[in-house]
Amino acid sequence: MSLPDPAPRYAAHLDTLKARADEALARGGLDHLVIPSGRLHYQHADDLNYPFYVNPQFKAWLPLTRVPDSWIVYTPGQRPRLIFLQPRDYWHVVPAAPSGWWVAHFDIDIIRTADQAAALLPKDVARCAILGEAHSALGAYVPNNPEAVIDYLAYHRAYKTPYEIALMRQAQALAVRGHRAAEAAFRAGASEFDIHMAYCAAVGQDATELPYGNIIGLNEHAAVLHYTELERVAPAQSRSFLIDAGASAAGYASDITRTYAADPGSEFHAMIQALDAAQIRMGQAVAPGVDYKQLHLDAHLALMGILKDFGVITVSPEAAVASGLSATFFPHGLGHAIGLQVHDVAGFAASDRGGRIERPEGHPYLRLTRVLEPGMVVTIEPGLYFIDMLLDDARAAGHGEAINWDRVAQFKPYGGIRIEDEVLCTETGADNLTRPAFAEG
Numbered sequence: 001m002s003l004p005d006p007a008p009r010y011a012a013h014l015d016t017l018k019a020r021a022d023e024a025l026a027r028g029g030l031d032h033l034v035i036p037s038g039r040l041h042y043q044h045a046d047d048l049n050y051p052f053y054v055n056p057q058f059k060a061w062l063p064l065t066r067v068p069d070s071w072i073v074y075t076p077g078q079r080p081r082l083i084f085l086q087p088r089d090y091w092h093v094v095p096a097a098p099s100g101w102w103v104a105h106f107d108i109d110i111i112r113t114a115d116q117a118a119a120l121l122p123k124d125v126a127r128c129a130i131l132g133e134a135h136s137a138l139g140a141y142v143p144n145n146p147e148a149v150i151d152y153l154a155y156h157r158a159y160k161t162p163y164e165i166a167l168m169r170q171a172q173a174l175a176v177r178g179h180r181a182a183e184a185a186f187r188a189g190a191s192e193f194d195i196h197m198a199y200c201a202a203v204g205q206d207a208t209e210l211p212y213g214n215i216i217g218l219n220e221h222a223a224v225l226h227y228t229e230l231e232r233v234a235p236a237q238s239r240s241f242l243i244d245a246g247a248s249a250a251g252y253a254s255d256i257t258r259t260y261a262a263d264p265g266s267e268f269h270a271m272i273q274a275l276d277a278a279q280i281r282m283g284q285a286v287a288p289g290v291d292y293k294q295l296h297l298d299a300h301l302a303l304m305g306i307l308k309d310f311g312v313i314t315v316s317p318e319a320a321v322a323s324g325l326s327a328t329f330f331p332h333g334l335g336h337a338i339g340l341q342v343h344d345v346a347g348f349a350a351s352d353r354g355g356r357i358e359r360p361e362g363h364p365y366l367r368l369t370r371v372l373e374p375g376m377v378v379t380i381e382p383g384l385y386f387i388d389m390l391l392d393d394a395r396a397a398g399h400g401e402a403i404n405w406d407r408v409a410q411f412k413p414y415g416g417i418r419i420e421d422e423v424l425c426t427e428t429g430a431d432n433l434t435r436p437a438f439a440e441g
């Protein structure tokens, strides 16, 4: 599959960011946008740093993710400026001098020590919107994250530019390489740890470069929503495999989940297929004007239809949703916005001036309550799980009769199922970013 090239789309992306910054600064009554890339964090009483994760506000402007103590300055009407730290250092590899297709769009100052940035930042610090974590402060340049500025930028970050979509497609293709290698390792009887290593090798990214810790669960471990233990020893028999793993492309994330059964003749495999078909339909429902909350509620009903078909619940799907029983088997949200962060910002934003759209009552883990519009990218990740704690709670809450416990016992050794894709909302409907990457192989 030929992937779109981000480079020719960068100038327009930058124009969009500048226009957003102009408006955000106007709303904040400020003159300069100042964005530190971030600073290394060190372990207590040690000179070892934690992995560096760049400020998302910084990587929105530049495809640079490994450059601590650098700064972007943007003043409306002027070219953006990059203050780029290239230290004199023989202990570490020094970041290479800026090069590539984005360089022509910036005025660039090279500094040799982090402190040298201060002299190059706008003189009147009171006129600056400084976006970042407190730890990035440099003298008087303390991140202030003005609410009006942040609200505006965060709200509009939901609408991806063609440059961002190009990078997100790259992140899909990379992750799919890993998913293929992981499935092969599962079928060869590998341990969770070895599956993880096969994934990283195929993607070409290690755990600190991936957008989140790989979730790789065999058998009952698939029932732990964020299972990240990575057992070193393979079970005697691998019946099922849930992998939730992504990749990064210039700081943009993918977030993909697949579930496999070892035995294609098993009922669990049939349940995966039913969920897969339902998940495709849920993704196809993404369209402008669609309320994501409604997609989430519709997913509950569809998933209870599957459990009814497989004889796991004894009541109607409608009754299972109405009584709250559905959350026993589907205890998380349908998905979230994604982009510079796996769980991207402003999922609840009512407007670019703030405000919050609350979750529907009884759905405490839904991360996205906005109405979909063109340019948004969301995950669609329905799941069905057999989780002891929640099953016990359901029984205690009086749902015992609504559950066929023999069927639960038959499915429990497989843990659970989740299928997750990224879907772009277009002018006319849905563009699933993940499925074509798998189809291409």
Ligand code: GLY
Pocket: 212, 244, 245, 255, 381, 420
């Ligand atoms: N991988 C975390 C999530 O799916 O939200």
Ligand code: MN
Pocket: 244, 245, 255, 256, 257, 381, 420
């Ligand atoms: Mn995921």
Ligand code: MN
Pocket: 255, 335, 336, 379, 381, 420
């Ligand atoms: Mn997700």
